[in-house]
Amino acid sequence: xxxxxxxxxxVAAVLFIMGLKLLSSPKTARRGNMLGALGMLIAVVVTLxxxxxxxxxxxxxxxxxxxxxxxxxxxxVQMTSMPQMVGLLNGFGGAASALVAYAEYMRFAAGGPDxxxxxxxxxxxxxxIGTVTLTGSVIAAAKLQxxxxxxxxxxxxxxxxxxxxxxxxxxxxxxxxMDPSLWYLLPIIxxxxxxxxxxxxxxxxxxxxxxxxxxxxxxxxxxxxxxxFVLGNNVLIVSGTLVGASxxxxxxIMCKAMNRSLANxxxxxxxxxxxxxxxxxxxxxxxxxxxxxxxxxxxNAQSVIIVPGYGLAVAQAQHVLQEMVNILHAKGIDARYAxxxxxxxxxxxxxxxxAEANAPYDILLEMDQINDDxxxxxxxxxLGANDVVNPAAxxxxxxxxxxxxxxxxxxxxxxxxxxxxxxxxxxGEDNELFYDKKTMMVFGDAKATITKLVQLLxx
Amino acid sequence: xxxxxxxxxxxxxxxxxxxxxVISKVPPLLHTPLMSGSNAISGITLVGSLIAAGExxxxxxxxxxxxxxxxxxxxxxxxxxVTDRMLGMFKKDTTKxxx
Numbered sequence: 001x002x003x004x005x006x007x008x009x010x011v012a013a014v015l016f017i018m019g020l021k022l023l024s025s026p027k028t029a030r031r032g033n034m035l036g037a038l039g040m041l042i043a044v045v046v047t048l049x050x051x052x053x054x055x056x057x058x059x060x061x062x063x064x065x066x067x068x069x070x071x072x073x074x075x076x077v078q079m080t081s082m083p084q085m086v087g088l089l090n091g092f093g094g095a096a097s098a099l100v101a102y103a104e105y106m107r108f109a110a111g112g113p114d115x116x117x118x119x120x121x122x123x124x125x126x127x128x129i130g131t132v133t134l135t136g137s138v139i140a141a142a143k144l145q146x147x148x149x150x151x152x153x154x155x156x157x158x159x160x161x162x163x164x165x166x167x168x169x170x171x172x173x174x175x176x177x178m179d180p181s182l183w184y185l186l187p188i189i190x191x192x193x194x195x196x197x198x199x200x201x202x203x204x205x206x207x208x209x210x211x212x213x214x215x216x217x218x219x220x221x222x223x224x225x226x227x228x229f230v231l232g233n234n235v236l237i238v239s240g241t242l243v244g245a246s247x248x249x250x251x252x253i254m255c256k257a258m259n260r261s262l263a264n265x266x267x268x269x270x271x272x273x274x275x276x277x278x279x280x281x282x283x284x285x286x287x288x289x290x291x292x293x294x295x296x297x298x299x300n301a302q303s304v305i306i307v308p309g310y311g312l313a314v315a316q317a318q319h320v321l322q323e324m325v326n327i328l329h330a331k332g333i334d335a336r337y338a339x340x341x342x343x344x345x346x347x348x349x350x351x352x353x354x355a356e357a358n359a360p361y362d363i364l365l366e367m368d369q370i371n372d373d374x375x376x377x378x379x380x381x382x383l384g385a386n387d388v389v390n391p392a393a394x395x396x397x398x399x400x401x402x403x404x405x406x407x408x409x410x411x412x413x414x415x416x417x418x419x420x421x422x423x424x425x426x427x428g429e430d431n432e433l434f435y436d437k438k439t440m441m442v443f444g445d446a447k448a449t450i451t452k453l454v455q456l457l458x459x
Numbered sequence: 460x461x462x463x464x465x466x467x468x469x470x471x472x473x474x475x476x477x478x479x480x481v482i483s484k485v486p487p488l489l490h491t492p493l494m495s496g497s498n499a500i501s502g503i504t505l506v507g508s509l510i511a512a513g514e515x516x517x518x519x520x521x522x523x524x525x526x527x528x529x530x531x532x533x534x535x536x537x538x539x540x541v542t543d544r545m546l547g548m549f550k551k552d553t554t555k556x557x558x
Contacts, residue, residue: 040535053513054513062526066529066531075540086491090501093534096502096507104507106519214494360551
């Protein structure tokens with residue numbers, strides 16, 4: 001690598017870091033993303049001027065085909081499908097890292113320069129992590145897209161078999177590192193890693209996908225960093241590590257918000273060891289209200305906090321909901337959104353869905369910002385959310401929700417819950433909030449109810 | 460252990476700290492664009508793919524390189540574009556009554 005390209009790569013790495021830094025505010029985020037893209041452009045252009053490259057045919061074909069597919073996906077994807085999209089992109093990133101590592105071996109095998117031992121170690125890691133990222137992401141995307149069942153697929157000795165595959169890859173890798181002429185080990189390593197990616201994601205249920213997507217995000221970064229060690233290229237190491245760190249942080253946030261350990265998410269299957277339905281035996285009554293009652297209460301409130309759940313977005317009801325918020329604002333009512341970290345299928349998903357419906361970001365508040373405000377709020381309107389507002393999380397030790405951070409909707413003066421039925425949420429825990437004296441249950445489809453509310457409020 | 464490797468390990472360890480420092484400041488509001496944007500950055504493997512595809516040794520390594528260029532470019536272009544599309548939707552309120 002000559003001095004000019006080394007400096008250009010350094011500039012690219014700096015631009016990536018500055019870009020990520022600007023992502024910390026919605027005012028500067030778009031510029032941050034542009035800086036990242038600029039960094040990438042610089043890195044690519046400088047690489048293309050490298051004298052090692054003597055044939056541009058395959059490069060041009062690859063750039064044109066990949067660019068067209070990428071641009072098409074980015075324009076067409078719906079915001080509700082963003083988790084699948086990011087999942088697939090993670091997978092492609094992992095695949096690219098593994099492919100480059102493999103190509104580097106082919107170069108060596110064809111009489112290329114000798115490689116140091118750390119490069120061999122990194123090469124095996126890149127193949128393992130990259131391939132697991134690819135197949136794991138494809139399965140996660142298929143589950144999110146509904147192509148395959150989102151329910152956990154469980155079979156006996158699942159964990160043990162997965163562990164065995166991982167050990168097998170590491171053992172084969174060690175043999176290969178000791179004797180890189182054992183070329184046939186590499187395809188076997190890739191194959192076993194591919195199977196491992198599939199079998200580690202199939203036992204994970206749809207509701208846990210935010211954790212899986214975040215984790216695979218981290219893997220795709222780690223694979224890039226490993227490839228950086230193979231090639232001795234620091235810009236790959238820096239960028240890959242940044243992404244690896246980002247994925248780990250998001251994984252941790254998601255796990256905390258769901259009240260589960262990472263090991264529990266990866267190995268347990270959703271609610272597999274919890275006996276659901278045990279708490280729903282006793283008969284309790286709820287107070288039913290109509291949309292007319294709800295409209296009356298809303299009109300006479302001064303402050304409203306809306307708690308949206310993912311079902312709302314699936315029904316594409318966020319647009320009409322924002323219309324309602326606009327009406328409330330026009331009436332001088334302070335209406336805001338409270339967003340639980342897991343209110344979506346990936347970190348921050350609900351914010352994007354509401355932003356798409358033109359909800360201004362300064363009324364989209366995260367749990368820590370708004371939780372103390374509920375006690376001074378007239379109406380908390382819960383739409384398609386359940387577990388994240390279940391007070392049992394605070395005190396009921398035997399509940400799977402116990403310890404999970406929840407939104408304090410029960411502190412509001414009136415709680416309005418719009419729901420199809422009294423069915424418990426994912427965790428299988430009955431929600432006592434519904435039986436509270438100050439809770440108004442409005443049964444029905446969320447979108448239909450909000451549409452009705454909009455009509456009533458307009459009068 | 461050679462000097463090059465030692466430098467790479469330095470870079471790696473420092474990048475971990477920079478990563479945690481920078482990323483933990485991103486608010487949950489922007490976590491989805493953060494994921495898609497950082498994802499595009501991890502497409503930096505494209506740099507390695509370009510060299511693998513262009514070395515002209517022929518044979519399998521070039522084909523692998525070309526496939527790598529395709530998937531890495533999907534990752535880079537798709538990632539940056541979709542992030543830009545999402546961030547374009549985040550707008551500040553102008554109608555909300557002053558409190």
